[in-house]
Protein backbone atom coordinates (compact mmCIF):
# COMPACT_ATOMS: atom_id res chain seq x y z
CA UNK A 1 0.00 0.00 0.00
CA UNK A 2 1.13 3.49 -0.77
CA UNK A 3 1.69 5.34 2.55
CA UNK A 4 3.07 8.57 1.11
CA UNK A 5 0.64 11.37 1.98
CA UNK A 6 2.24 14.00 -0.26
CA UNK A 7 0.18 15.09 -3.26
CA UNK A 8 1.03 13.25 -6.46
CA UNK A 9 2.85 15.27 -9.10
CA UNK A 10 1.82 14.32 -12.62
CA UNK A 11 4.78 13.63 -14.91
CA UNK A 12 4.85 12.46 -18.54
CA UNK A 13 7.83 10.94 -20.30
CA UNK A 14 8.37 9.71 -23.85
CA UNK A 15 10.01 6.45 -24.85
CA UNK A 16 11.14 7.48 -28.32
CA UNK A 17 12.39 4.99 -30.92
CA UNK A 18 14.52 5.51 -34.02
CA UNK A 19 14.46 3.45 -37.22
CA UNK A 20 17.20 1.14 -35.89
CA UNK A 21 14.94 0.21 -32.97
CA UNK A 22 17.02 2.11 -30.39
CA UNK A 23 15.61 4.21 -27.54
CA UNK A 24 16.37 7.81 -26.74
CA UNK A 25 17.62 8.54 -23.25
CA UNK A 26 18.78 11.88 -21.91
CA UNK A 27 20.58 13.03 -18.81
CA UNK A 28 18.98 15.34 -16.27
CA UNK A 29 20.39 18.86 -16.48
CA UNK A 30 22.28 20.61 -13.70
CA UNK A 31 20.08 22.26 -11.11
CA UNK A 32 17.38 19.55 -11.03
CA UNK A 33 17.08 16.79 -8.44
CA UNK A 34 19.09 13.77 -9.63
CA UNK A 35 21.13 15.93 -12.04
CA UNK A 36 23.24 13.75 -14.34
CA UNK A 37 20.95 10.72 -13.96
CA UNK A 38 19.57 9.25 -17.18
CA UNK A 39 15.85 9.28 -17.97
CA UNK A 40 13.32 9.42 -20.76
CA UNK A 41 12.77 13.04 -21.71
CA UNK A 42 9.64 14.58 -20.24
CA UNK A 43 8.56 16.53 -17.21
CA UNK A 44 5.71 17.81 -15.10
CA UNK A 45 2.25 18.32 -16.53
CA UNK A 46 1.17 21.92 -15.98
CA UNK A 47 -2.19 22.82 -14.43
CA UNK A 48 -4.99 22.57 -17.05
CA UNK A 49 -2.63 20.94 -19.55
CA UNK A 50 -3.39 17.49 -20.97
CA UNK A 51 -0.75 14.76 -20.98
CA UNK A 52 -0.19 14.75 -24.72
CA UNK A 53 0.32 18.51 -24.83
CA UNK A 54 2.73 18.27 -21.90
CA UNK A 55 4.72 15.58 -23.70
CA UNK A 56 4.92 17.65 -26.88
CA UNK A 57 5.94 20.75 -24.95
CA UNK A 58 8.65 18.98 -22.95
CA UNK A 59 10.22 17.42 -26.07
CA UNK A 60 10.20 20.75 -27.90
CA UNK A 61 11.71 22.55 -24.88
CA UNK A 62 14.35 19.94 -24.00
CA UNK A 63 15.34 18.35 -27.30
CA UNK A 64 13.87 20.55 -30.04
CA UNK A 65 11.89 17.74 -31.68
CA UNK A 66 8.19 17.47 -32.55
CA UNK A 67 6.11 14.57 -31.32
CA UNK A 68 3.24 13.84 -33.72
CA UNK A 69 1.74 10.77 -32.07
CA UNK A 70 2.33 8.79 -28.90
CA UNK A 71 0.62 5.78 -27.37
CA UNK A 72 0.32 5.21 -23.64
CA UNK A 73 2.56 2.56 -22.13
CA UNK A 74 3.27 2.08 -18.42
CA UNK A 75 2.25 4.09 -15.41
CA UNK A 76 4.33 4.23 -12.21
CA UNK A 77 4.04 5.86 -8.82
CA UNK A 78 7.35 6.56 -7.12
CA UNK A 79 8.18 8.27 -3.84
CA UNK A 80 11.41 10.27 -4.16
CA UNK A 81 12.83 12.36 -1.32
CA UNK A 82 12.04 15.45 -3.37
CA UNK A 83 8.59 14.48 -4.66
CA UNK A 84 5.87 11.87 -4.91
CA UNK A 85 5.39 11.37 -8.63
CA UNK A 86 2.79 9.76 -10.86
CA UNK A 87 4.67 8.91 -14.03
CA UNK A 88 2.96 8.17 -17.29
CA UNK A 89 5.20 6.81 -20.03
CA UNK A 90 4.26 7.05 -23.70
CA UNK A 91 5.83 5.20 -26.62
CA UNK A 92 6.70 7.19 -29.71
CA UNK A 93 7.40 5.18 -32.88
CA UNK A 94 10.21 6.16 -35.26
CA UNK A 95 7.74 7.64 -37.77
CA UNK A 96 5.83 9.57 -35.12
CA UNK A 97 8.37 12.31 -34.37
CA UNK A 98 10.43 14.67 -36.48
CA UNK A 99 13.18 17.26 -36.20
CA UNK A 100 16.87 17.40 -35.38
CA UNK A 101 17.84 16.51 -31.82
CA UNK A 102 19.40 19.37 -29.86
CA UNK A 103 20.39 19.39 -26.20
CA UNK A 104 18.57 22.59 -25.32
CA UNK A 105 19.11 22.39 -21.57
CA UNK A 106 22.78 21.45 -21.59
CA UNK A 107 21.93 17.80 -21.05
CA UNK A 108 23.34 14.80 -22.89
CA UNK A 109 21.33 12.39 -25.00
CA UNK A 110 22.05 8.94 -26.35
CA UNK A 111 20.39 6.23 -28.47
CA UNK A 112 20.44 3.00 -26.54
CA UNK A 113 19.74 -0.62 -27.37
CA UNK A 114 17.07 -2.28 -25.23
CA UNK A 115 18.63 -5.12 -23.26
CA UNK A 116 22.05 -3.48 -23.41
CA UNK A 117 21.89 0.00 -21.90
CA UNK A 118 25.33 1.51 -21.52
CA UNK A 119 24.58 4.85 -19.84
CA UNK A 120 24.29 5.23 -16.07
CA UNK A 121 23.15 6.01 -13.48
CA UNK A 122 19.46 5.67 -14.37
CA UNK A 123 16.65 7.24 -12.37
CA UNK A 124 15.65 4.69 -9.74
CA UNK A 125 11.99 4.56 -10.79
CA UNK A 126 13.01 3.45 -14.29
CA UNK A 127 14.73 0.11 -13.62
CA UNK A 128 11.74 -2.10 -14.38
CA UNK A 129 10.94 -0.05 -17.44
CA UNK A 130 14.30 -0.60 -18.99
CA UNK A 131 13.89 -4.32 -18.50
CA UNK A 132 10.42 -4.17 -20.07
CA UNK A 133 11.80 -2.54 -23.20
CA UNK A 134 13.76 -5.70 -24.01
CA UNK A 135 10.47 -7.59 -24.34
CA UNK A 136 9.50 -7.75 -28.04
CA UNK A 137 6.23 -6.11 -29.03
CA UNK A 138 5.22 -8.88 -31.40
CA UNK A 139 5.49 -12.61 -30.74
CA UNK A 140 3.81 -15.73 -32.00
CA UNK A 141 3.56 -19.41 -31.21
CA UNK A 142 1.64 -21.68 -28.90
CA UNK A 143 1.72 -21.43 -25.15
CA UNK A 144 2.27 -25.13 -24.58
CA UNK A 145 5.29 -25.33 -26.91
CA UNK A 146 6.67 -21.81 -26.54
CA UNK A 147 6.46 -18.29 -27.95
CA UNK A 148 8.93 -16.58 -30.24
CA UNK A 149 9.79 -13.00 -31.05
CA UNK A 150 12.81 -10.84 -31.64
CA UNK A 151 14.45 -7.91 -29.94
CA UNK A 152 17.59 -5.90 -30.77
CA UNK A 153 19.71 -8.62 -29.14
CA UNK A 154 18.30 -11.38 -31.36
CA UNK A 155 15.75 -14.15 -30.87
CA UNK A 156 13.55 -14.00 -27.77
CA UNK A 157 11.77 -17.14 -26.60
CA UNK A 158 9.30 -17.77 -23.80
CA UNK A 159 8.91 -21.38 -22.73
CA UNK A 160 6.53 -23.07 -20.29
CA UNK A 161 8.14 -23.12 -16.84
CA UNK A 162 7.33 -26.82 -16.47
CA UNK A 163 9.53 -27.59 -19.51
CA UNK A 164 12.24 -24.99 -18.94
CA UNK A 165 15.89 -25.96 -19.02
CA UNK A 166 18.66 -23.94 -17.38
CA UNK A 167 19.53 -22.08 -20.60
CA UNK A 168 15.97 -20.79 -21.05
CA UNK A 169 15.89 -17.17 -19.93
CA UNK A 170 12.18 -16.38 -20.18
CA UNK A 171 9.49 -18.64 -18.79
CA UNK A 172 5.75 -18.44 -18.50
CA UNK A 173 3.67 -19.78 -15.64
CA UNK A 174 -0.07 -19.86 -15.12
CA UNK A 175 -1.30 -17.57 -12.33
CA UNK A 176 -3.02 -20.51 -10.57
CA UNK A 177 0.23 -22.43 -10.55
CA UNK A 178 2.05 -19.35 -9.32
CA UNK A 179 -0.40 -19.06 -6.41
CA UNK A 180 0.21 -22.74 -5.52
CA UNK A 181 3.99 -22.23 -5.58
CA UNK A 182 3.78 -19.00 -3.61
CA UNK A 183 6.81 -17.50 -5.33
CA UNK A 184 8.10 -16.64 -8.78
CA UNK A 185 10.26 -19.19 -10.56
CA UNK A 186 13.95 -18.33 -11.00
CA UNK A 187 14.42 -16.94 -14.51
CA UNK A 188 15.66 -13.81 -16.20
CA UNK A 189 12.06 -12.88 -16.82
CA UNK A 190 8.84 -14.47 -15.69
CA UNK A 191 5.62 -14.13 -17.69
CA UNK A 192 2.50 -14.73 -15.58
CA UNK A 193 -0.47 -15.97 -17.60
CA UNK A 194 -3.98 -14.81 -16.68
CA UNK A 195 -7.46 -15.29 -18.15
CA UNK A 196 -9.42 -12.57 -16.39
CA UNK A 197 -9.06 -9.16 -14.76
CA UNK A 198 -9.56 -10.59 -11.25
CA UNK A 199 -6.13 -12.23 -11.53
CA UNK A 200 -4.32 -8.99 -12.37
CA UNK A 201 -3.68 -7.85 -8.77
CA UNK A 202 -2.09 -11.23 -7.99
CA UNK A 203 0.63 -11.01 -10.65
CA UNK A 204 2.15 -7.64 -9.83
CA UNK A 205 5.62 -9.03 -9.19
CA UNK A 206 5.90 -10.76 -12.59
CA UNK A 207 8.05 -9.20 -15.31
CA UNK A 208 5.34 -9.50 -17.96
CA UNK A 209 1.66 -10.42 -17.73
CA UNK A 210 0.21 -12.40 -20.61
CA UNK A 211 -3.57 -12.29 -20.88
CA UNK A 212 -4.99 -15.30 -22.71
CA UNK A 213 -7.93 -13.75 -24.54
CA UNK A 214 -10.54 -16.20 -25.78
CA UNK A 215 -13.53 -14.06 -26.70
CA UNK A 216 -14.90 -10.53 -27.18
CA UNK A 217 -15.73 -10.11 -23.51
CA UNK A 218 -12.15 -10.76 -22.45
CA UNK A 219 -10.91 -8.58 -25.32
CA UNK A 220 -13.01 -5.68 -24.00
CA UNK A 221 -11.79 -6.32 -20.46
CA UNK A 222 -8.21 -5.90 -21.72
CA UNK A 223 -9.13 -2.48 -23.16
CA UNK A 224 -10.73 -1.47 -19.86
CA UNK A 225 -7.68 -2.47 -17.81
CA UNK A 226 -5.29 -0.69 -20.17
CA UNK A 227 -7.40 2.45 -20.02
CA UNK A 228 -7.04 2.50 -16.23
CA UNK A 229 -3.25 2.35 -16.67
CA UNK A 230 -0.91 -0.57 -16.03
CA UNK A 231 2.38 -0.54 -14.17
CA UNK A 232 3.88 -3.62 -15.80
CA UNK A 233 3.95 -4.73 -19.41
CA UNK A 234 0.76 -6.42 -20.52
CA UNK A 235 0.88 -8.79 -23.48
CA UNK A 236 -2.19 -10.28 -25.13
CA UNK A 237 -2.35 -13.83 -26.47
CA UNK A 238 -5.10 -14.25 -29.02
CA UNK A 239 -5.90 -16.01 -32.29
CA UNK A 240 -5.82 -14.34 -35.68
CA UNK A 241 -9.55 -13.51 -35.72
CA UNK A 242 -9.44 -11.69 -32.37
CA UNK A 243 -6.21 -9.96 -33.37
CA UNK A 244 -7.85 -8.64 -36.53
CA UNK A 245 -10.74 -7.25 -34.52
CA UNK A 246 -8.90 -5.80 -31.50
CA UNK A 247 -5.19 -5.28 -32.24
CA UNK A 248 -5.54 -1.59 -33.08
CA UNK A 249 -7.60 -0.84 -29.96
CA UNK A 250 -5.20 -2.73 -27.72
CA UNK A 251 -2.24 -0.90 -29.23
CA UNK A 252 -3.85 2.51 -28.88
CA UNK A 253 -4.74 1.75 -25.25
CA UNK A 254 -1.15 0.81 -24.33
CA UNK A 255 -0.67 -2.94 -24.73
CA UNK A 256 3.01 -3.86 -24.62
CA UNK A 257 2.96 -6.88 -26.92
CA UNK A 258 0.63 -8.79 -29.19
CA UNK A 259 1.20 -12.53 -29.15
CA UNK A 260 -0.42 -14.38 -32.01
CA UNK A 261 -1.67 -17.81 -31.08
CA UNK A 262 -0.94 -19.62 -34.35
CA UNK A 263 -2.51 -22.89 -33.23
CA UNK A 264 -5.32 -22.59 -35.76
CA UNK A 265 -3.12 -21.36 -38.60
CA UNK A 266 -2.71 -23.77 -41.54
CA UNK A 267 0.52 -25.74 -41.27
Ligand SMILES: Nc1nc2c([nH]c(=O)n2[C@H]2C[C@H](O)[C@@H](COP(=O)(O)OP(=O)(O)OP(=O)(O)O)O2)c(=O)[nH]1
Nearest residue numbers: 011013032039040041042043044083085123125126
Ligand atom coordinates in the same frame (compact mmCIF):
# COMPACT_ATOMS: atom_id res chain seq x y z
N1 LIG B 1 11.25 13.18 -17.30
C1 LIG B 1 11.32 12.08 -16.57
N2 LIG B 1 11.09 12.14 -15.22
C2 LIG B 1 11.19 11.00 -14.54
C3 LIG B 1 11.49 9.76 -15.16
N3 LIG B 1 11.52 8.78 -14.21
C4 LIG B 1 11.28 9.39 -13.02
O1 LIG B 1 11.22 8.85 -11.94
N4 LIG B 1 11.05 10.75 -13.23
C5 LIG B 1 10.77 11.71 -12.15
C6 LIG B 1 11.95 12.60 -11.81
C7 LIG B 1 11.29 13.88 -11.34
O2 LIG B 1 10.97 13.74 -9.96
C8 LIG B 1 10.00 13.93 -12.12
C9 LIG B 1 10.11 14.80 -13.36
O3 LIG B 1 10.19 16.11 -12.97
P1 LIG B 1 11.19 17.18 -13.59
O4 LIG B 1 11.80 17.92 -12.46
O5 LIG B 1 12.13 16.54 -14.56
O6 LIG B 1 10.16 18.02 -14.40
P2 LIG B 1 10.30 19.36 -15.25
O7 LIG B 1 11.22 19.10 -16.42
O8 LIG B 1 8.89 19.79 -15.55
O9 LIG B 1 11.06 20.31 -14.23
P3 LIG B 1 10.90 21.81 -13.76
O10 LIG B 1 10.45 22.57 -14.96
O11 LIG B 1 9.91 21.75 -12.64
O12 LIG B 1 12.30 22.13 -13.31
O13 LIG B 1 9.72 12.59 -12.54
C10 LIG B 1 11.75 9.72 -16.55
O14 LIG B 1 12.05 8.69 -17.16
N5 LIG B 1 11.64 10.90 -17.21
